[in-house]
Amino acid sequence: xxxxxxxxxxxxxxxxxxxxxxxxxxxxxxxxxxxxxxxxxxxxxxxxxxxxxxxxxxxxxxxxxxxxxxxxxxxxxxxxxxxxxxxxxxxxxxxxxxxxxxxxxxxxxxxxxxxxxxxxxxxxxxxxxxxxxxxxxxxxxxxxxxxxxxxxxxxxxxxxxxxxxxxxxxxxxxxxxxxxxxxxxxxxxxxxxxxxxxxxxxxxxxxxxxxxxxxxxxxxxxxxxxxxxxxxxxxxxxxxxxxxxxxxxxxxxxxxxxxxxxxxxxxxxxxxxxxxxxxxxxxxxxxxxxxxxxxxxxxxxxxxxxxxxxxxxxxxxxxxxxxxxxxxxxxxxxxxxxxxxxx
Numbered sequence: 388x389x390x391x392x393x394x395x396x397x398x399x400x401x402x403x404x405x406x407x408x409x410x411x412x413x414x415x416x417x418x419x420x421x422x423x424x425x426x427x428x429x430x431x432x433x434x435x436x437x438x439x440x441x442x443x444x445x446x447x448x449x450x451x452x453x454x455x456x457x458x459x460x461x462x463x464x465x466x467x468x469x470x471x472x473x474x475x476x477x478x479x480x481x482x483x484x485x486x487x488x489x490x491x492x493x494x495x496x497x498x499x500x501x502x503x504x505x506x507x508x509x510x511x512x513x514x515x516x517x518x519x520x521x522x523x524x525x526x527x528x529x530x531x532x533x534x535x536x537x538x539x540x541x542x543x544x545x546x547x548x549x550x551x552x553x554x555x556x557x558x559x560x561x562x563x564x565x566x567x568x569x570x571x572x573x574x575x576x577x578x579x580x581x582x583x584x585x586x587x588x589x590x591x592x593x594x595x596x597x598x599x600x601x602x603x604x605x606x607x608x609x610x611x612x613x614x615x616x617x618x619x620x621x622x623x624x625x626x627x628x629x630x631x632x633x634x635x636x637x638x639x640x641x642x643x644x645x646x647x648x649x650x651x652x653x654x655x656x657x658x659x660x661x662x663x664x665x666x667x668x669x670x671x672x673x674x675x676x677x678x679x680x681x682x683x684x685x686x687x688x689x690x691x692x693x694x695x696x697x698x699x700x701x702x703x704x705x706x707x708x709x710x711x712x713x714x715x716x717x718x719x720x721x722x723x724x725x726x727x728x729x730x
Contacts, residue, residue: 389413394490395420395497398696401601401688404594407490408483413516414490416497416508423499424508426706431502434711435461435576441711442702443580444502465579466546472539472583473549475524480537480588482520482552487591488541489515491695495585499706500698502577510545510569517567522550522557523588533699533717534588542582547571585699589722594695596729597687604681608641611673612648620666622649630674637685638678645674687725694722 390410392403396417406412416424434441435458442448445456448468456464480488489511495501496508514521521544527536543549544560551563564571572578615622625646630639665671702711 391415392490393417394494395423398692399490399494401594401598401692401695404487404490404591404695405598407515408487408595411518414493414512416493416512420497420499421505423706424496424501424503424505427499427502427704428504430704430706430709431577442713443584444577444702444711448580461576462573465574465576468579469539469542469546469574469583470548472535473543475527475536475540477524477526480523480525480592484588484591484595485520485523485541486515487594488523488537488587489521491587491590492538492541492582492585494695495587495698495700496581498696498698500703501581501700502702502704503581504575504578507545507572507574507578507582510572513567513569514544514551514563518553519544519563519567520552521560521563522552528588528719530589530719530723533583533585533719535583537588538583538585542579545572545582546574581700584701584717586694586717586719586722587699589719589726590691590694593687593722593725593729594691597684597691597725600680600684600729601688604641604677604684605644607677607680608644608673609648611670611677612645612652615645615649615666615670615673616652618666618670620670622646622652624666624671625649625674630678633675635675635678635682637681637683638674640681641677642674645677683728687728690721690725 390406390412392407392412392414394414394416407414431444435445438445440446440455446454493508493512496503521541523537523540528534540549544551544563547561547564549560550557551560553563553566625642627642630642697716699716701715701717702713704711
């Protein structure tokens with residue numbers, strides 16, 4: 388039976404992302420999340436009707452932000468921003484990465500600050516649930532402006548352009564939509580920008596790297612303990628008294644874990660009274676080294692858990708107060724800093 392992750396009901400977790408990326412879990416939008424999406428969309432429609440000047444919605448983008456866009460040109464503008472930014476190059480992201488990108492963008496929409504139509508969000512969810520994964524080049528994002536380029540490649544498929552993978556076969560965006568029985572979207576005001584303005588590509592890559600790194604921490608402890616046995620070392624270096632007087636949390640955790648692994652070791656106990664004074668650095672300092680890695684990853688985990696449950700677009704639509712706020716939540720510095728943890 389296929390597993391589904393509910394978006395917008397509670398905080399998305401790394402385990403959820405792992406299930407979506409590697410276990411083929413589908414996604415569903417929570418009812419309250421759908422209501423939030425519709426509420427912000429209704430405000431967009433209202434402001435457009437009143438011809439309010441709002442960046443990226445009734446104006447151009449970037450240097451053209453002072454240029455007013457007429458109602459009849461709104462749809463063309465939203466389509467053009469997808470096409471103009473689909474300029475990525477290099478190898479394609481692995482499908483597991485793009486699956487996370489799609490899920491994270493949808494989770495962003497579920498916060499209710501993007502102004503996207505519910506229909507558009509649901510169509511993106513349908514692609515993911517049908518196993519239709521847009522072709523997204525790895526290179527093109529500059530980070531400071533979010534992930535405009537990779538996100539544009541993802542969004543192209545929704546309007547019947549670009550390319551997508553269905554299993555391992557690459558097909559046109561139009562054929563991908565036909566596979567899902569979806570009609571190409573005619574984007575409305577704000578939707579082109581809402582689809583591409585965020586940090587989801589870099590966050591997807593960082594999330595998978597973190598998932599693998601956390602798993603490696605456990606494997607590293609096991610490998611160190613096996614080496615200790617092979618080299619007939621001592622488990623004295625795991626004594627909690629050593630680590631309580633240098634109380635780095637990761638170091639304490641690593642020492643506890645390795646002490647637990649070696650607790651019943653007959654090999655280690657067999658040479659308890661041998662003449663060796665102490666073990667080599669590589670064994671004796673393993674809790675300190677492993678612990679430092681754990682502490683670094685803890686910082687990355689905290690940051691990424693915030694990011695995967697955040698609204699990273701611009702403008703941000705606060706429907707409860709009828710406001711559009713311009714800011715820079717699309718900047719990738721928090722994720723960029725985390726990326727140094729994996730280098």
